Amino acid sequence: xxxxxxxxxxxxxxxxxxxxxxxxxxxxxxxxxxxxxxxxxxxxxxxxxxxxxxxxxxxxxxxxxxxxxxxxxxxxxxxxxxxxxxxxxxxxxxxxxxxxxxxxxxxxxxxxxxxxxxxxxxxxxxxxxxxxxxxxxxxxxxxxxxxxxxxxxxxxxxxxxxxxxx
Amino acid sequence: xxxxxxxxxxxxxxxxxxxxxxxxxxxxxxxxxxxxxxxxxxxxxxxxxxxxxxxxxxxxxxxxxxxxxxxxxxxxxxxxxxxxxxxxxxxxxxxxxxxxxxxxxxxxxxxxxxxxxxxxxxxxxxxxxxxxxxxxxxxxxxxxxxxxxxxxxxxxxxxxxxxxxxxxxxxxxxxxxxxxxxxxxxxxxxxxxxxxxxxxxxxxxxxxxxxxxxxxxxxxxxxxxxxxxxxxxxxxxxxxxxxxxxxxxxxxxxxxxxxxxxxxxxxxxxxxxxxxxxxxxxxxxxxxxxxxxxxxxxxxxxxxxxxxxxxxxxxx
Numbered sequence: 434x435x436x437x438x439x440x441x442x443x444x445x446x447x448x449x450x451x452x453x454x455x456x457x458x459x460x461x462x463x464x465x466x467x468x469x470x471x472x473x474x475x476x477x478x479x480x481x482x483x484x485x486x487x488x489x490x491x492x493x494x495x496x497x498x499x500x501x502x503x504x505x506x507x508x509x510x511x512x513x514x515x516x517x518x519x520x521x522x523x524x525x526x527x528x529x530x531x532x533x534x535x536x537x538x539x540x541x542x543x544x545x546x547x548x549x550x551x552x553x554x555x556x557x558x559x560x561x562x563x564x565x566x567x568x569x570x571x572x573x574x575x576x577x578x579x580x581x582x583x584x585x586x587x588x589x590x591x592x593x594x595x596x597x598x599x
Numbered sequence: 600x601x602x603x604x605x606x607x608x609x610x611x612x613x614x615x616x617x618x619x620x621x622x623x624x625x626x627x628x629x630x631x632x633x634x635x636x637x638x639x640x641x642x643x644x645x646x647x648x649x650x651x652x653x654x655x656x657x658x659x660x661x662x663x664x665x666x667x668x669x670x671x672x673x674x675x676x677x678x679x680x681x682x683x684x685x686x687x688x689x690x691x692x693x694x695x696x697x698x699x700x701x702x703x704x705x706x707x708x709x710x711x712x713x714x715x716x717x718x719x720x721x722x723x724x725x726x727x728x729x730x731x732x733x734x735x736x737x738x739x740x741x742x743x744x745x746x747x748x749x750x751x752x753x754x755x756x757x758x759x760x761x762x763x764x765x766x767x768x769x770x771x772x773x774x775x776x777x778x779x780x781x782x783x784x785x786x787x788x789x790x791x792x793x794x795x796x797x798x799x800x801x802x803x804x805x806x807x808x809x810x811x812x813x814x815x816x817x818x819x820x821x822x823x824x825x826x827x828x829x830x831x832x833x834x835x836x837x838x839x840x841x842x843x844x845x846x847x848x849x850x851x852x853x854x855x856x857x858x859x860x861x862x863x864x865x866x867x868x869x870x871x872x873x874x875x876x877x878x879x880x881x882x883x884x885x886x887x888x889x890x891x892x893x894x895x896x897x898x899x900x901x902x903x904x905x906x907x908x909x910x911x912x913x914x915x
Contacts (some may be wrong), residue, residue: 463677471785490740500697542733542750542751542768542910543750543751543768543769545769545787546768549786549787549804549805552804552805552823552824553708553804556804556823556824556844556845556906559845559866559906559907560844562866562906562907563865563866563906566865566866566885566886567865568889570863570865571906572842572863572902572904573865574841576821576842576904576906579802579821580823580843580844583786583802583804583823585785587768590730590750590768590786591768595714595732595750597732
């Protein structure tokens with residue numbers, strides 16, 4: 434078969450196909466849902482931006498921020514969840530470094546706190562790995578938040594000067 | 600207001616000078632339900648509640664003590680063992696801390712601070728806030744707001760009642776027959792509790808968690824590497840949340856177990872269902888497993904989550 438014959442055969446096959454093809458299932462419900470989701474996603478972006486801006490202000494004002502009172506935003510999409518986790522991780526790292534520098538010259542009250550800190554850090558990595566598989570899991574996000582808070586609490590708890598505490 | 604009153608009381612305090620290691624046997628009339636602040640930086644202290652409007656301090660003062668203050672005014676009482684300024688523990692290994700027995704009105708609210716030393720407290724119903732750094736805390740029959748904290752040491756509580764917080768960094772927590780609302784927090788240590796508290800919160804990093812709870816309305820357990828063995832008799836509409844990273848968790852339930860159950864592990868932890876015939880589902884493309892089911896007859900909500908630890912739910 435030469436090129437001209439091939440084109441002719443292809444055209445004949447195409448002509449036999451129906452002019453319209455109905456989808457196998459009703460797609461309108463999905464399209465409707467997608468439009469609604471996009472709208473709510475836009476609303477979320479505004480809320481999230483406000484939350485992030487507020488978070489940055491608090492960091493600036495207080496130099497360190499605990500995660501205890503930070504509510505999880507009403508996250509809805511994978512991207513937004515990951516964005517939130519990244520923001521939380523960055524905030525935590527900043528606070529952790531600030532505290533470590535603050536207590537640099539203070540003798541610690543326990544001799545194994547860095548080992549415990551590493552275990553918490555390893556736990557955070559394991560949780561983040563699980564989150565990469567399931568970014569929308571609120572329980573995992575909460576666990577990560579808790580693990581970060583535990584690290585900050587531990588650094589604070591063991592690095593005070595006990596003789597100055599009372 | 601409270602701070603101002605304490606400041607006023609502090610201003611009226613009289614310091615008594617002593618020789619190192621001196622005996623003390625002092626007594627003051629105090630309010631039956633006032634506030635009492637005690638500071639003893641080193642040594643053993645026993646605080647006992649009694650049915651008299653009087654506070655007594657007896658025993659031996661710290662070898663390094665420079666004196667003490669003991670004053671009571673307008674319902675605020677302060678006892679403090681005075682120590683040299685700029686102190687630290689270096690070179691003090693061969694000296695003795697205080698050994699004191701302190702009796703306080705049982706209705707008083709007591710605050711105690713120490714750095715190196717064990718403390719025992721009993722029979723105080725007006726609230727207790729007890730803090731040491733290196734030492735154990737043993738407490739019995741304390742009520743209202745009860746806060747017991749140490750950094751390196753164990754906490755043992757018996758018959759505590761009210762809003763209870765037990766916290767250590769390196770050490771075990773043992774709690775027997777507590778009631779009310781209780782939270783246990785340790786970083787490196789076991790938690791062992793037999794409690795009738797309706798609300799129980801547990802947090803640790805390492806060390807097993809063993810709980811036997813008889814009237815659970817709310818239970819939250821969070822651990823990193825610790826294994827959890829919890830049995831609970833549920834009140835109606837109980838809420839339970841257990842999260843673990845790599846430790847395993849076993850939850851045995853009695854009482855009204857009707858409600859919804861959601862168990863999930865994300866990186867290979869096994870799930871065992873001993874409460875219903877529902878099957879565990881394995882993720883098609885990943886190591887996760889999950890189990891969801893409902894039992895009729897109640898509105899309990901039970902959620903168990905792990906990263907890699909195994910999860911078991913069963914009947915008590």
